[in-house]
Amino acid sequence: MGFLGKIIKGLSKSRESMIKEVKGVFGKGKLTDAVIENIEEKLLACDISIDVASAIMEHVRKEAKGEEIDSRQLLGWMAQATRDLLPATPAWVAKAKPHVILMIGVNGAGKTTTIGKLAHHYKAKGLKVMVAAGDTFRAGAIAQLERWAERVEVEIVKHQEGSDAASVAFDAYASAKARGTDVLIIDTAGRLQNKAHLMEELRKLVRVLRKHDESLPHECLLVIDGNTGQNAIQQGQGFNSIVKLDGLVVTKLDGTAKGGAIIPICREFGIPVFWVGVGEDLDDLIRFDREEYVQGLFLKDAESTELIPDPTALPEGTSASDFYLGV
Ligand SMILES: Nc1nc2c(ncn2[C@@H]2O[C@H](COP(=O)(O)OP(=O)(O)OP(=O)(O)O)[C@@H](O)[C@H]2O)c(=O)[nH]1
Ligand SMILES: [Mg+2]
Incomplete structure (x- = not known):
């Protein structure tokens, strides 16, 4: 089982609920303060702290620019904001022997x-x-x-x-x-x-x-x-x-x-x-794989994503732990 499969074993409830909950409170329209507050509460319920939830929704607010958006865009921006909060996990490299x-x-x-x-x-x-x-x-x-x-x-x-x-x-x-x-x-x-x-x-x-x-x-x-x-x-x-x-x-x-x-x-x-x-x-x-984590939390099963490709992503089909540069 790969990262996504395994982490979803642990994350499936929060993933399903995050996507479902967001869709439940917001379909399409302008983002009101009430909607933002409502979504912040959903984030808190999955153990995301208050300041992180605010940072995520602040990013969404800026991206939405007061215009009409749909839940797909909303989840995409939430995912993007979350990814920006997580430092990328480096590939594992043996630095010496031992x-x-x-x-x-x-x-x-x-x-x-x-x-x-x-x-x-x-x-x-x-x-x-x-x-x-x-x-x-x-x-x-x-x-x-x-x-x-x-x-x-x-x-x-x-x-x-x-x-x-x-x-x-x-x-x-x-x-x-x-x-x-x-x-x-x-x-x-x-x-x-x-x-x-x-x-x-x-x-x-x-x-x-x-x-x-x-x-x-x-x-x-x-x-x-x-x-x-x-x-x-x-x-x-x-x-x-x-x-x-x-x-x-x-x-x-x-x-x-x-x-x-x-x-x-x-x-x-x-x-x-x-x-x-x-x-x-x-x-x-x-x-840990930041990209898969964010996808698992916000985007899996969402029809399409607005997520910009991660510039530090590893080649497809590889995981960070595959890299071993022996010395
Ligand atoms: N479910 C679950 N249990 C875990 C996980 N990692 C550790 N545990 C359990 O947590 C308990 C404590 O794990 P230890 O590895 O002994 O923790 P420790 O940090 O070495 O503890 P001390 O040496 O007492 O400081 C054990 O019962 C482990 O089986 C995990 O990822 N999932
Ligand atoms: Mg111990």
Whole structure:
């Protein structure tokens, strides 16, 4: 199943309702304030925040220029405005050997599960993968990652529970380098920004990892539970000051009919969504594709679209995760 098929598994309700709801409140005519307000409410109901909903409708208002329009044009402009709010997801490129991915986020966001899925994904591409049990804090966390490593059949580097997370990361890198590993994925303990000692631990982990190479980690992914809305945004902010975030993983989108949560999350952090989690199985991880997402939310099944082609779109038939430039 491709991106659209899978995300629609999670998004179908919001997609159908968004298109149906918009058509329900507006067929053809001039856009009145009442109609705009009504549509803003529909957007809020699918977890799009107030400021994002206003930004989308402001764009529509400008495009409509007070003239008579139909629902097809309206949905097209909404889609366009939404796309402009989302930074494009880059094609995945291995930056070195090993390419090091650091997973961070608050408790229970889905870090460890996503590592299992990612390890599976890269392994299926023929890459040699290693995972590092950098969550030495939570009881059972090492065993949990071990189960994933066994299931996916990738190597794992681990120390004792309660040991220094930074030295796990340091050792894992050395081991990955020595074994010719292509991708090393480092798990970390869930932490909230108000837990000073854990935030300090993360700072140390990055500092120690950089003793190997200043450019580490190559990819720092912030994992966010797509169900926690505005809360997730606030909780994630503290990580910015410790390590440069490259991309977001938004998990548990299968559990919600409100796929719109991606937009405010992405806008707030100003970085692209790299992956979307749509279930607990190995294959339930999708490389995010802005174009397909927007189409899925506003345009699928609409007879025609007014969407201008995305200048950064990948060639047809490819997805961002197909690109691997080995080094
Ligand atoms: N439905 C669904 N469940 C998910 C998804 N991703 C993770 N989960 C579940 O969310 C729960 C927490 O996942 P973990 O991977 O342990 O989260 P974590 O961020 O590593 O948690 P801590 O290590 O405690 O901070 C588990 O029950 C996972 O199965 C997803 O995309 N969809
Ligand atoms: Mg975990």
